[in-house]
Amino acid sequence: MNTLQKCLLGVAVLAGFAGQAWAEVLPADATNVRSIKIFRNVSGATQVSGTAYVLQDNSTDANVLVAQTFGNEGSLGLDVTTTTTDDVNTFVGCQLDDTVVDDGLVRVVTWGPAICKWAGSSDNTNTRMATVGTSSVAGNLGSGTNAGLTMSLTLAQPGYGADTVGTTAGEQNGQANNEMRWIWVAPANSD
Numbered sequence: 001m002n003t004l005q006k007c008l009l010g011v012a013v014l015a016g017f018a019g020q021a022w023a024e025v026l027p028a029d030a031t032n033v034r035s036i037k038i039f040r041n042v043s044g045a046t047q048v049s050g051t052a053y054v055l056q057d058n059s060t061d062a063n064v065l066v067a068q069t070f071g072n073e074g075s076l077g078l079d080v081t082t083t084t085t086d087d088v089n090t091f092v093g094c095q096l097d098d099t100v101v102d103d104g105l106v107r108v109v110t111w112g113p114a115i116c117k118w119a120g121s122s123d124n125t126n127t128r129m130a131t132v133g134t135s136s137v138a139g140n141l142g143s144g145t146n147a148g149l150t151m152s153l154t155l156a157q158p159g160y161g162a163d164t165v166g167t168t169a170g171e172q173n174g175q176a177n178n179e180m181r182w183i184w185v186a187p188a189n190s191d
Contacts, residue, residue, distance in 0.1 A: 034112025034185070036096060041106045043081040043139075049098050050117040050180055051139040052147070053080035053108055055090040080108065086123070087133035087144040091187045094141075109185050113151060116141050120179040126153060137177045146188035152181050 041047055042056050056079035080092050093108040094116040100106040118124075123135040123142025128151065133144025141147050 034114065035110045036107050037093070037110045038105055039078055039080040039092065039108055041081070041100045041102060041104055042079045044102055046099060046101045047082070047095055047106070047139060048117075049095055050115050051082060051095040052116055052134060052141045053092045053095065053106075053139075054083045054088045054134060055079070055092055056081045080106070082139040083134050084136050084138050086135060086142075087146050089146045089188050091134055091147045091189070093185050093187065094183065110187065111185055114183055114185050115180050116183040116185070117177075118142065118179040118181045119177045121176050125150065128153065132183060140177055141181075141183060147183070148186040149184045150181060151184050 039053065041053075043051075043053075093110040094114040096107040096109055096114070117140045119135040119137040119140040119142035122137055123140070123144070125132070125143040130143060130150050131145050132141045132148055132150055133146045134140075135142030135144065
């Protein structure tokens with residue numbers, strides 16, 4: 001075996017080991033422990049990241065088609081919207097995309113960790129791991145049931161201190177609606 005062949009064999013063996021070691025390292029983020037599904041935003045407006053969605057009722061949106069004949073089924077069950085009703089049991093999850101136009105496709109975290117909009121001034125809890133649900137603020141979660149658990153308190157409270165474990169620096173009542181919190185999304189209908 002000549003020197004060139006030995007060198008190429010050595011490089012191939014090293015590349016095999018390096019590739020094997022790299023494949024076993026997973027990223028340290030939330031993407032490997034959550035479920036994401038694609039729906040259609042029929043809320044009537046452009047929505048932003050963190051918006052909380054419920055399944056659309058077929059009778060409240062002209063864009064939602066209902067099955068007419070075989071082969072012409074509508075999109076009922078694929079469409080989501082926001083709600084201003086507390087603790088709706090048709091909660092689906094929170095928007096992952098930065099911005100989604102009305103009638104556009106939207107990626108929704110349907111189970112696992114997600115950053116969700118929070119009704120901090122109207123439906124707040126300052127307890128980690130408290131149960132949460134939809135709120136009277138459109139697209140916001142709040143203290144309640146059917147949506148999951150709080151994993152963090154408000155992510156940004158300028159002038160109010162950090163959300164620090166072991167202190168009460170970030171554990172005061174919410175300051176405003178549309179705050180952002182980490183939520184463990186676990187809809188009541190996901191069982």
